[in-house]
Amino acid sequence: MRIDFNNALIILSLAGIILAGSLTIFSVTSIDLSYFFRFLLISLISICFVAIVFYLININRILSAGWIILATNVLLVLSVEIFGQEINGSRRWLDFGFLSLQPSEFMKISYALFTIQYLRFYSFKFTAFRSFFLLAALFVTAIPIIIQPDLGTGVVYIAFGIMLLFICGMNKKYFIGLFSAFILLSPVLYNFALTGYQKGRIINWFSSEGSLSERWNILQSEISIGSGELLGEGFLASKQNEFNFLPEADTDFIFSIYAEQFGFAGVILIFVFLAVFILLSLNALMKQNNLSDDLSPYYLGSYFIFVIGFSFLINILMVSGLIPVVGLPLPFFTKGGSSLLCFSIMLGFIFSAKGFLRA
Amino acid sequence: MRNKDLNFFKSRAYGILFIFFALLALLLARxxxxxxxxxxxxxxxRELNINASESIYPKRGRIVSRDGYILAEDIKTFSIIVDLEQKPDINAISLLADIFDQDLSADEVEVKVLTSLKFSTQETILSDLSQQDLAKFLVRSSELSGFSINESYKRNYDPHPSIFHILGHLGFINDLDTKYFSQRIMGYDKNLWQKVGKSGLERVYEQELRGMHGKRYFQRNARGNKKQITGITNFVEGKELVTSINYIAQKKAFDLLKGKQGAVVAIDLSDFSIPVAVSVPSISANDLSGISSKDYADLLNDEQRPLFNRAFMGLYPPGSTIKPLLTIFSLSEGYTNWTETILDDGLFRFEEEQRVFNAWKEGGHGLTDLEKALVESSNPFFMNLATKFDKDKFVDFMQSASFGSVLCSDCYPHQYSPLINDAWKQKNFGKDLYKGDFINLGVGQGYMLTTPLHLALLTSLIAKKGEYQIPYIVNKQTQNPLFLENKLSDDDWKRLNNSLINVVYSPNGTAFRVNAGNLKMAGKSGTSQVVDINSRAEYDEVRKNPLLRDHAIFIGYAPHDNPKFAIAVVIENGESGGRAAGPVAKEILEVLTIEN
Structure with missing residues (x-):
């Protein structure tokens, strides 16, 4: 096992993010120290487990099961409609006793596995039919997520799927076409596809006239972030959290609490960790000497790197008021087994894909 | 082939990486x-989010009588409220309902708790707990989590009904109150006050009595619930009001009039303060706090009008009690003197209109001079005198005797006695005053109306030989004395005083039966007509209805050689001033002069 300077930096930055996330979730839920350790353990164990399993099993085997995985995942998403627990007005969770999971979170992984399996069969040569087929598969599988209703997860799933197709080399005219279609259809979508609650969030973001409760979260989030000032209020010293001014402080808005406690300095630190992780792991992937003609590890690895990176950015853009609140988790921060497991699996893929652990 | 694909992949990956870093830079800037x-x-x-403060209602100042009795004070009161930090559970709710099963049902409590939690307001479950109730709660307070005891102040008045009209009462602030106080108190903030003075001294001295709010600073969470008290500034208790009221005399006056309707007002001639101001009937001031709207409506509609302050607001024809005042006017203007006589045969003939006015005594008083006209109360004498009055001089004189102007610096509310002039008659009847009007005015009837307070003031200025001040209960408006327009010689004053002494002490005097003994009282009785009648027979018919009987009025002062107190007594439908009102005046003057 060889761990060079670059790899050490990657692990260090990742450890920094996971530690920051665990500390923040501890400060929000507070009192419960065991929760802090459980959070750390789940992430570490699942990362190592997935990476080691994939290293041992050979990624090709997993990939050949891609369509089965996607089909199973879609069925699980649909089964939530029947067996799921209802939380906050939508059914997203499946209760497994020890762990309640949100199957829709895993769709980004399943779709990637399916797509890579499909394209690899054709040596990643795109035809019009294949392009349309993959796009159709993407949109159709997004429907069960959106009707849960969970528009945020659905839209981000589609966006990440399109990014995957872009990475895999689909002709750029399709992207131009998709973009034009989106612009043209957006008024129709806004009127017919969105619920009042979703519209509220969008109106709220575009104008200052949104309802009080819609503006409340964003306002309180900005107050939390701003109160951190340069150096932060210190660990466990978030008053916005103590006095419950920030709803969903342990899920969507956890980064605001982090920013209040650790200030702009802490925010820069996280950004540096994130940049180092993304840049170095992508770099390591590119430099890797893959002897076969199969580019799957590149596609899959870079896709998961970007999914983690952009998930981070989307959540932070959201809590800092730059985009509408779409209810997306922050990797390794947000309390919740699904997102933690999901991102850990992605890390496992990334490490195995670039041969991180190979001798 | 492979390298070409790899390079294409790399170019796309770096494209995405570029977007990633662009967004990261944007976020850094944000x-x-x-x-x-x-x-x-x-x-x-954020600090504004968290740190809040609330006012602590101040303790209102006491009101005490001159002789040292507490008439009104704030006392501590305890109530059970919903504690928002520890929501009451169903066990606590039913236990509370059990403990106070006479006042509360579990459903009632639950509704209040739910309202409390929904709007984050501290609902009061039970207010004004007795000591026993408080003990009952405290003993089981550990099982009653979610409820707590709130301590506040409540106005408590001396229960005797005689003081209600003087003190007034408190009530929840409304728009009229806000307007009233905004005009009088600099920077009045209506939101700070729940209950304010509605009438009486409570209203006039609102600013002095109310004190200043304290403040409780606390941290609150997003629902507005108190998490932690961070500081307290104590309230400033309101000032104590020392009134001029003589509680013993006040009570006595009320008790003497009990069962009747009327008023007694006395003025201390040393400083023109008011030691007695009683309106009968009345209520206990405490009865108005927490009164139901139905009971309040009943009080308002009560035919005896217990809420109406007759002493300051009731307008009565002064009748013969106006005669001493008109004597001053007539002597100074030379309309008559102490030697001029007329023949009083019980009738006054108004030649110009060929009308005949009946006097109260059938057959009349015979040959009558000014002193006899006062002592025996001859109407024809004064009717005759009044026909000589110069209208303008009369109006000026009455104005200098406070007709049509403020009668007290801090009696609230009080009614002015109308100044009867051409403008007044034009306004009410569309024509000017003419000689015939003066015949009635000369005997205190017709358009002439005075309040008991004004009658007492008129008595004071007669006792003080034309000098007077604006009466007051707590604070004097000005030290400068006022004077009657017309002056009398010392001899005239002396003879007027003698005449009024004879009203009480001469066997012919209308108030001889008052039996004033050694009180050294001077006075004048009066009987004022409720309905306009022309003959004795007609009155006998009218008096069958008690409400149409004449009002009995008496004014007086004592001691007559060095007057210290003046008094006016009005008893509605009491008929004879000398017999009904005079004894009341005597008894109160007795109490007042013995006290001092």
Missing amino acids: FFFLQVVKGAELKEQ
Whole structure:
């Protein structure tokens, strides 16, 4: 096992993010120290487990099961409609006793596995039919997520799927076409596809006239972030959290609490960790000497790197008021087994894909 | 082939990487803006979120009588409220309902608790707990989590009904109150006050009595619930009001009139303060706090009008009690003197209109001079005198005797006695005053109306030989004395005083039966007509209805050689001033002069 300077930096930055996330979730839920350790353990164990399993099993085997995985995942998403627990007005969770999971979170992984399996069969040569087929598969599988209703997860799933197709080399005219279609259809979508609650969030973001409760979260989030000032209020010293001014402080808005406690300095630190992780792991992937003609590890690895990176950015853009609140988790921060497991699996893929652990 | 694909992949991956870093840079700028540029401002907003304060209602000042009795004071009161930090559970609710099963049902409590939690307001479950109730709660307070005891102040008045009209009462502030106080109190903030003075001294001295709020600073969470008290500034208790009321005399006056309707007002001639101001019937001032709207409506509609302050607001024809005042006017203007006589045969013939006015005594008083006209109360004498009055001089004189102007600096509310002039008659009847009007005015009837307070003031200025001040209960408006327009010689004053002494002490005097003994009282009785009648026979018919009987009025002062107190007594439908009102005046003057 060889761990060079670059790899050490990657692990260090990742450890920094996971530690920051665990500390923040501890400060929000507070009192419960065991929760802090459980959070750390789940992430570490699942990362190592997935990476080691994939290293041992050979990624090709997993990939050949891609369509089965996607089909199973879609069925699980649909089964939530029947067996799921209802939380906050939508059914997203499946209760497994020890762990309640949100199957829709895993769709980004399943779709990637399916797509890579499909394209690899054709040596990643795109035809019009294949392009349309993959796009159709993407949109159709997004429907069960959106009707849960969970528009945020659905839209981000589609966006990440399109990014995957872009990475895999689909002709750029399709992207131009998709973009034009989106612009043209957006008024129709806004009127017919969105619920009042979703519209509220969008109106709220575009104008200052949104309802009080819609503006409340964003306002309180900005107050939390701003109160951190340069150096932060210190660990466990978030008053916005103590006095419950920030709803969903342990899920969507956890980064605001982090920013209040650790200030702009802490925010820069996280950004540096994130940049180092993304840049170095992508770099390591590119430099890797893959002897076969199969580019799957590149596609899959870079896709998961970007999914983690952009998930981070989307959540932070959201809590800092730059985009509408779409209810997306922050990797390794947000309390919740699904997102933690999901991102850990992605890390496992990334490490195995670039041969991180190979001798 | 492979390298070409790999390079294509790399170019696309770097494209995405570029977008990633562009967004990261945007976020860095955003966080710099939020945390460094606007950080302090947003932090201040957070502190505003969390830190709040609430007012602590001050303890209202006491009101005491001159002789040292407490007439009104704030006392501590305890109530059970919903504690928002520890929501009451169903066990606590049913236990509370059990303990206070006479006042509360579990459903009632539950509704209040739910309202409380829904709107984050501290609902009061049970207010004004007795000592026993308080003990009952405290003994089981550990099982009653979610409820707590709130301590506040409640106005408590001396229960005797004689003081209600003087003190007034408190009530929940409304728009009229806000308007009233905004005009009188600098920077009045209506939101700070729940209950304010509605009438009487409570209203006039609102600013002095109310005190200043304290403040309780606390931290609250997003639902507005108190988490932690961070500081307290104590309230400033309201000032104590020392009134001129003589509680013993006040009570006595009320008790003497009990069962009747009327008023007694006395004035201390040393400083023109008011030691007695009683209106009968009345209520206990405590009865108005927490009164139901139905009971309040009943009080308002009560035919005896217990809420109406007759002493300051009731307008009565002064009848013969106006005669001493008109004597001053007539002597100074030379309309008559102490030697001129007329023949009083019980009738006054108004030649110009060929009308005949009946006097109260059939057959009349015979040959009558001014002193006899006062002592025996001859109407024809004064009717005759009044026909000589110069209208303008009369109006000026009455104006200098406070007709049509303020009668007290701090009696609220009080009614002015109308100044009868051409303008007044034009307004009410569309024509000017003419000689015939003066015949009635000369015997205190017709358009002439005075309040008991004004009658007492008129008595004071007669006792003080034309000098007077604006009466008061707590604070004097000005030290400068006022004077009657017309002056009398010392001899005239002496003879007027003698005449009024004879009203009481001469066997012919209308108030001889008062039996004033050695009180040294001077006075004048009066009987004022409720309905306009022309003959004795007609009155006998009218008096079958008690409400149409004449009002009995008496004014007096004592001691007559060095007057210390003046008094006016009005008893509605009491008929004879000398017999009904005179004894009341005597008894109160006795109490007042013995006290001093």
